[in-house]
Amino acid sequence: MRSEERNTTGPALAATALAAAVLAFLAIVPASASAADPGRWDLTTRSEIPLVYFQGITSAPDGDMFFDGINVGLYRSSAQLSQEAAVDNVIPPDVATAESYNHVGDITHDDADGGRILLPLECYYPGAGGNTCKTGSIGVADPDTLAWEYYVKLDDGPIKKAMWAEVDSTGTELYTQGSQPSGSNDNTLLVYDTADITASKAVGAPGAEDVVPEHAYPNVFTSGVTGAAYLNGRLYFASSSHVAGQLTDTFRIQSVDPHAFNPGDTDADRAVDIAATRRLEVELQVAGESEGLDFNGNLGGVLHWQIQPIPSDLVGQKPTYPPGIGTILSFVPDATATDVHDSDADGIPDADDACPDAAAGDQPDGCANGNPAPGNDPDRDGVVTASDNCADVPNNFQANADQDAQGDACDPDDDNDTVLDGPDNCDFSANPDQKDTDGDGIGDACSDDDDADTVVDWRDNCPLTPNPDQADSDGDGIGDACEDVTPPPTTDTTPPETTIGKIKVKKSTATIKFATTEPGGSFECKLDGKKVKKCAPPLKLKKLKPGKHRFEVAATDAAGNTDPTPAKAKFKVKKAKKGKHGGKGKGGK
Numbered sequence: 189m190r191s192e193e194r195n196t197t198g199p200a201l202a203a204t205a206l207a208a209a210v211l212a213f214l215a216i217v218p219a220s221a222s223a224a225d226p227g228r229w230d231l232t233t234r235s236e237i238p239l240v241y242f243q244g245i246t247s248a249p250d251g252d253m254f255f256d257g258i259n260v261g262l263y264r265s266s267a268q269l270s271q272e273a274a275v276d277n278v279i280p281p282d283v284a285t286a287e288s289y290n291h292v293g294d295i296t297h298d299d300a301d302g303g304r305i306l307l308p309l310e311c312y313y314p315g316a317g318g319n320t321c322k323t324g325s326i327g328v329a330d331p332d333t334l335a336w337e338y339y340v341k342l343d344d345g346p347i348k349k350a351m352w353a354e355v356d357s358t359g360t361e362l363y364t365q366g367s368q369p370s371g372s373n374d375n376t377l378l379v380y381d382t383a384d385i386t387a388s389k390a391v392g393a394p395g396a397e398d399v400v401p402e403h404a405y406p407n408v409f410t411s412g413v414t415g416a417a418y419l420n421g422r423l424y425f426a427s428s429s430h431v432a433g434q435l436t437d438t439f440r441i442q443s444v445d446p447h448a449f450n451p452g453d454t455d456a457d458r459a460v461d462i463a464a465t466r467r468l469e470v471e472l473q474v475a476g477e478s479e480g481l482d483f484n485g486n487l488g489g490v491l492h493w494q495i496q497p498i499p500s501d502l503v504g505q506k507p508t509y510p511p512g513i514g515t516i517l518s519f520v521p522d523a524t525a526t527d528v529h530d531s532d533a534d535g536i537p538d539a540d541d542a543c544p545d546a547a548a549g550d551q552p553d554g555c556a557n558g559n560p561a562p563g564n565d566p567d568r569d570g571v572v573t574a575s576d577n578c579a580d581v582p583n584n585f586q587a588n589a590d591q592d593a594q595g596d597a598c599d600p601d602d603d604n605d606t607v608l609d610g611p612d613n614c615d616f617s618a619n620p621d622q623k624d625t626d627g628d629g630i631g632d633a634c635s636d637d638d639d640a641d642t643v644v645d646w647r648d649n650c651p652l653t654p655n656p657d658q659a660d661s662d663g664d665g666i667g668d669a670c671e672d673v674t675p676p677p678t679t680d681t682t683p684p685e686t687t688i689g690k691i692k693v694k695k696s697t698a699t700i701k702f703a704t705t706e707p708g709g710s711f712e713c714k715l716d717g718k719k720v721k722k723c724a725p726p727l728k729l730k731k732l733k734p735g736k737h738r739f740e741v742a743a744t745d746a747a748g749n750t751d752p753t754p755a756k757a758k759f760k761v762k763k764a765k766k767g768k769h770g771g772k773g774k775g776g777k
Contacts, residue, residue, distance in 0.1 A: 225471040229519035233488045237514040244294035244480035245494045256292045262334045267486040268591050275334040288321040294352035294415035294480035305329040308350035319371030324350030338390035343398040354416040365413050377408035405459035415480030420537045428478040430500040436473040475505040485587030488616025489518025533569035533582030589616040625652050680747035686755040698729045704743035714740045734763040
């Protein structure tokens with residue numbers, strides 16, 4: 189989702205483990221004053237996805253997962269995120285030309301017609317004013333081939349762009365959010381009949397007309413929604429809000445009961461009833477971009493939230509998750525959230541189930557009618573034995589983290605690492621070595637903060653050594669706490685002292701010794717006021733003329749400091765003696 193679609197209050201496969209995990213995760217990012225996560229969901233895994241899986245996420249009953257992005261691509265992967273099919277542009281050229289659609293939002297899977305992917309369509313041209321076409325549609329694609337089939341135009345009265353779509357568990361209702369001509373959200377929940385999303389009402393079909401919603405419930409949402417998912421009669425939706433200058437945004441998943449109304453109420457009355465059921469499910473502090481939601485049994489979780497590393501404030505924020513890749517955060521219901529659990533997998537949440545431990549559900553209260561369980565579904569979880577990865581244990585989500593023959597509900601080793609789930613410090617991430625650097629009971633393989641210093645690993649310059657201050661004296665990206673750092677040398681501003689030792693004169697040669705108080709430097713010498721020259725001790729001066737001479741020498745140390753008061757000395761070269769007969773020396777003529 190783009191920044192213009194955020195709710196702003198100012199200008200605008202690592203993992204963790206179950207109950208303790210969400211607390212550890214929240215500790216790695218600064219808490220905001222509004223932080224109010226109720227602890228209804230526990231973070232279990234963080235999976236990485238290609239950046240092109242950008243905009244939305246959904247899944248089929250067989251576990252296949254579907255993604256779209258960055259704008260118009262459509263992708264299918266296995267339950268373990270291995271890509272199986274890809275279409276770079278799912279929108280046909282003639283549709284793009286006719287409607288100007290260039291963007292697909294958060295997608296949804298629908299079981300109708302043997303299975304189909306519903307694509308919310310819009311146009312977004314920032315340089316031309318944003319939402320230029322001011323219409324929205326629902327496209328239909330084949331889940332096997334990812335090929336485009338047709339699209340149904342939505343009446344542009346209540347909706348000017350389709351940002352996301354979600355089908356309820358009965359397959360009869362399609363939910364999305366209303367929008368203004370500018371493309372901004374108007375917080376209205378729109379409910380369409382999925383029977384209207386059909387080839388007979390597709391654009392180009394004889395007599396086809398734009399589809400209108402069955403209901404429009406105002407003020408259900410509190411902000412622009414980035415993605416949605418449906419579970420146990422509740423619509424879950426993701427959003428984010430940004431405060432200028434804050435290093436993270438407040439990411440939220442909320443839910444409502446779209447059927448919370450009294451018969452005979454007007455849509456306005458129903459909207460009030462629905463809004464009254466609004467409930468906070470998850471709240472995190474993240475620098476990034478909230479995207480799609482989905483419920484499925486993959487990746488060691490049930491509720492999956494797609495997040496991209498694009499901060500809303502590109503100047504002041506640093507992405508919480510690694511740049512260049514996408515992230516899926518996976519959650520399981522916390523033990524305290526009884527209304528989310530469905531222990532017997534009969535489709536009735538425990539909180540509403542009069543028989544929560546009886547795998548039945550053939551009565552409205554969740555109790556059995558006394559008839560024996562069907563022979564092809566002994567655990568009565570709605571999945572026939574031939575397709576059930578836990579045939580004797582109810583598990584209608586068919587969660588299977590390691591994608592072996594046994595689902596998580598009956599698999600004693602969910603990550604297939606030979607360490608049974610009970611003692612395993614990472615149930616859903618294989619780690620036979622059970623390495624746990626900080627000793628917090630959460631293995632490094634599924635911990636986002638291995639050294640428990642409150643700095644998340646992919647930001648930590650010493651991920652295995654506690655250093656909350658992140659000190660890095662030499663600026664090489666490796667913290668001082670885990671690197672032998674040689675302190676930079678102290679700046680030397682003190683000049684050396686130069687001294688002259690013994691001067692030995694023999695005939696026309698003088699040998700001069702000199703030294704400095706800081707070994708390792710250099711010297712410059714000058715004789716009789718002439719040009720300064722580089723020199724080194726002992727210095728021999730040859731062919732000197734008889735008479736007095738003046739010598740100066742100054743030392744320069746390794747830091748470049750030169751003695752401002754050179755050492756000085758005088759010496760004399762005697763004239764050579766003449767012979768008795770006037771010669772220049774002995775034996776002269």
